[in-house]
Amino acid sequence: MRIDIVTCVPSLLDSFFAHSILKRAQQGGFVEVVIHDIRDYSVNKHRTIDDYAFGGGAGMVLQIEPIARCIRKLQSERQYDEVIYLTPDGELMQQRMVNQLSLKGNLILLCGHYKGVDQRVRDLFVTREVSIGDYVLSGGELAAAVLADAIIRLLPGVLNDETSALTDSFQDNLLAPPVYTRPADFEGNKVPEILMSGHEVKIESWRHEQSLQRTKERRPDLLE
Structure with a gap:
């Protein structure tokens, strides 16, 4: 391009x-x-x-x-x-x-x-x-x-992980779920245990639920 x-x-x-x-x-x-x-x-x-x-x-x-x-x-x-x-x-x-x-x-x-x-x-x-x-x-x-x-950023090869763009907000009319990184515990505020479980299916299900909830709260018009 x-x-x-x-x-x-x-x-x-x-x-x-x-x-x-x-x-x-x-x-x-x-x-x-x-x-x-x-x-x-x-x-x-x-x-x-x-x-x-x-x-x-x-x-x-x-x-x-x-x-x-x-x-x-x-x-x-x-x-x-x-x-x-x-x-x-x-x-x-x-x-x-x-x-x-x-x-x-x-x-x-x-x-x-x-x-x-x-x-x-x-x-x-x-x-x-x-x-x-x-x-x-x-x-x-x-x-x-x-x-x-x-x-x-959507062009093939531009992002190191090409699946990253597919999980951005609005790609499926949903806002992106919350994300976390190290440390797992910051002053008593802990990362949700599901994200450290290693269970990919459950993690994806959790992320989808979080996306739905965030969209309902912040951009309900997207769900209409």
Whole structure:
């Protein structure tokens, strides 16, 4: 998989993809992440990429021309399955969506900024719009990082234990059960004995019951 991220603040993303699982995924050849600065595709010598909105109002709008140049250049070089625009009014990101996207080949993630992008960008180039929650950020960079992280960790070979992702919260519409590690006894607070029994069937049954209970208490909407 290749993920191209189009942004006007590339430095916000550099560090995010340079550590931990995301770094190993790239070094291992499981994914290629390329960050593009919209200003490199500006149509004037001042590298301007935004302007006032027609009709007035507060805030600036990202222009269509530099974004169109960038996306068209990328699309001339390879086939993309989706051009995703990160926006608060997009489809709410859920694990089901992430699972689907992890099966794709190449993705373009477009980060909004200021008051967003010229609507014609969305009309002409974007194939999917995604929101990571009902709130507004300064730009789409953090949202793009969140989406990319969720996708990349699902790619075969990225995690040392590939079954780990299958037991994450939301994979089966349940929240993950509680987990414990050493010491077994911390100031009288002990790990449930079942987890140290070595009986795999009973342990899995306990975990499933804990997942159900936690979901009922915290996210009953998932069970509906």
